[in-house]
Each structure stands twice: as C-alpha cells, then as structure tokens.
Amino acid sequence: MSGSSRLPAGEPRKASQRRRRLGAAPSKVSVSRVWRPEDKVRWRDRVGDFERDVGDGEHAEIMISGRAYRVRLADIA
Numbered sequence: 001m002s003g004s005s006r007l008p009a010g011e012p013r014k015a016s017q018r019r020r021r022l023g024a025a026p027s028k029v030s031v032s033r034v035w036r037p038e039d040k041v042r043w044r045d046r047v048g049d050f051e052r053d054v055g056d057g058e059h060a061e062i063m064i065s066g067r068a069y070r071v072r073l074a075d076i077a
Contacts, residue, residue, distance in 0.1 A: 005018070032073060032074075035050045035053065035060065035073075035076075036050065037049075037050060037051060037052060038050065041062050041076045041077065042076065042077045043062060043064070043069070043071055043075060043076045043077075044075075046064050047064070048062045048063050048064030048065075048069075049062065049063045049064075050062055050076075051063050051068065053073075054070065057073075058072060058073060058074075059071065059072060059073065060072075060073050060076065062076065
C-alpha cells in the first residue's frame with residue numbers, strides 16, 4: 001500500500017476519504033488597466049490618446065493623428 005492511502009498514524013482512511021478529488025485549479029486573475037481620457041496609449045506601434053470606453057467592456061476609442069479608432073482594450077498598452 002502506498003503512503004497516501006493511510007493516515008499519518010498508520011490507520012486506513014475512511015471510505016469517504018479514499019477517492020478524494022482535487023478541486024479545479026484556481027483561475028488566473030487578469031488585471032486590466034483603467035484608462036482615463038487623454039491618457040497616452042500605444043496601439044500597433046502608434047502612439048495616441050485614449051478617448052473613451054465604448055461601454056461593452058471590450059472596446060475603446062482612441063485618437064491617433066486626428067482619426068478615431070475603435071480598438072480592443074486588450075490590444076492597447
């Protein structure tokens with residue numbers, strides 16, 4: 001018998017303890033930056049200004065050289 005099937009004192013485990021399943025691995029928490037209007041952002045090797053969050057939690061508007069672009073928040077740095 002392997003050491004993991006018995007308790008530290010040597011007694012066998014109860015039936016409810018034998019087939020214990022490990023819980024799911026904790027998910028990684030991704031922390032996204034909170035952008036404010038006029039913050040400098042980098043997107044596709046271009047530098048521009050953050051204009052606004054579109055509100056869907058995924059996209060934002062940025063201004064580069066007088067043109068407005070709608071981009072994914074994950075793509076700007």
